[in-house]
Amino acid sequence: MxxxxxxxxxxxxxxxxxxxxxxxxxxxxxxxxxxxxxxxxxxxxxxxxxxxxxxxxxxxxxxxxxxxxxxxxxxxxxxxxxxxxxxxxxxxxxxxxxxxxxxxxxxxxxxxxxxxxxxxxxxxxRPKVAFSLGLTDAGRIGPFNTDITLKFSKVFTNFGQAYSPTTGLFTAPVRGVYYFSFNIMDQRKNVWTGVYLYHNDKRLLLNDDYNDEHANNRISNSLALQLEKGDLVYMVLPAHRSVFDDANDHTTFNGFLLFPL
Incomplete structure (x- = not known):
């Protein structure tokens, strides 16, 4: 193009x-x-x-x-x-x-x-303090004409070794609050059974009861105590009272440290 x-x-x-x-x-x-x-x-x-x-x-x-x-x-x-x-x-x-x-x-x-x-x-x-005890395998103890200190001879536990089976006394190793409890039994008829709980020389509790014809009477109690180091706690069988224990551990005493102060 x-x-x-x-x-x-x-x-x-x-x-x-x-x-x-x-x-x-x-x-x-x-x-x-x-x-x-x-x-x-x-x-x-x-x-x-x-x-x-x-x-x-x-x-x-x-x-x-x-x-x-x-x-x-x-x-x-x-x-x-x-x-x-x-x-x-x-x-x-x-x-x-x-x-x-x-x-x-x-x-x-x-x-x-x-x-x-x-x-x-x-x-x-913290100190480790606890005990649990049985009274005896011998059966009936008492009645006596005077009060006697019960010696719980069967030791289940005894942390801190604060309880003495020989004397029946618990000695507080430290200042603090402690808890104690006990159970007692008597299987005989028509008798009085009971115990005292002592703090040093002061009697705190008396628990007793009359065993009628039905027998097998049981008593228990407990309390918390503020103790100073060296204070004593123990259980006493009142005069004219009796308790019973055997291999079934019907009568026991227990205690332990709740907390130190």
């Missing part, structure tokens, strides 16, 4: 040169030829645009589409990066919170361990 246009231009130039040489100037034909030349040049331009411009626009359109595509991809990538940064920030916040919680838990654990160690130390320093 471009070659055909060039050929037409060449013909026009030859024709126009010949006409000008014959007339010696510009005529109406020259104007017509000029217009024709312009028309032909327009055709050439149009022809060039027809052949070249669509290709350029297609390439520009392709470049534009590629730019738009890359812009969208870049925008998506930016959004993904922002999302990842947000997730990373959230993870870091969780890690920070977990570290804080771990620090709190570790502090609590250390505090608990210290408290346990302190309790162990206090427990180790």
């Amino acid at each position: 471009r070659r055909a246009a060039a050929f037409l231009v060449l013909l026009l130039c030859l024709y126009w040169t010949r006409a000008q040489g014959e007339s010696g100037g510009v005529t109406g034909n020259d104007i017509t030829q000029t217009e024709v030349q312009s028309d032909i040049l327009g055709v050439i331009a149009t022809s060039d645009q027809t052949n070249i411009t669509p290709d350029i626009w297609a390439e520009l359109k392709e470049l534009r589409d590629m730019a738009i595509k890359h812009s969208v991809e870049l925008s998506n990538s930016k959004s993904k990066m922002e999302k990842l940064e947000q997730e990373n920030t959230a993870i870091q916040d969780r890690l920070t919170a977990s570290e804080s919680n771990n620090a709190v838990l570790e502090t609590r654990m250390n505090t608990s361990e210290n408290e346990v160690e302190e309790l162990k130390r206090q427990n180790a320093d």
Whole structure:
């Protein structure tokens, strides 16, 4: 197409040169030829645009589409990066919170361990005092004409060795509050049974009862006492009273330290 246009231009130039040489100037034909030349040049331009411009626009359109595509991809990538940064920030916040919680838990654990160690130390320093005793396997004891101290000879437990089976006396090893309890029995009919509980020389309790024809009379009691170091606690069989015990341990005496003071 471009070659055909060039050929037409060449013909026009030859024709126009010949006409000008014959007339010696510009005529109406020259104007017509000029217009024709312009028309032909327009055709050439149009022809060039027809052949070249669509290709350029297609390439520009392709470049534009590629730019738009890359812009969208870049925008998506930016959004993904922002999302990842947000997730990373959230993870870091969780890690920070977990570290804080771990620090709190570790502090609590250390505090608990210290408290346990302190309790162990206090427990180790605290005197261990407890006893549980049976009276005898001999059966009936009493009645006597005078009061006698009962000597519980069967020792089940005697932590701290504060009770003496030989004397029947409990001696407080430390100042504190102690708990004591006892059970007594007499299986005979028509007799009195009973005991006293003494603190030093002071009689605290008297528990007695008359065994009628049904026999097997039982008595029990308990109390808490504040004792000074060296104080004595013991049980006494009153005059004209009796108790009974055998291998079944019907008559017992028990005590232990509640807490020191």
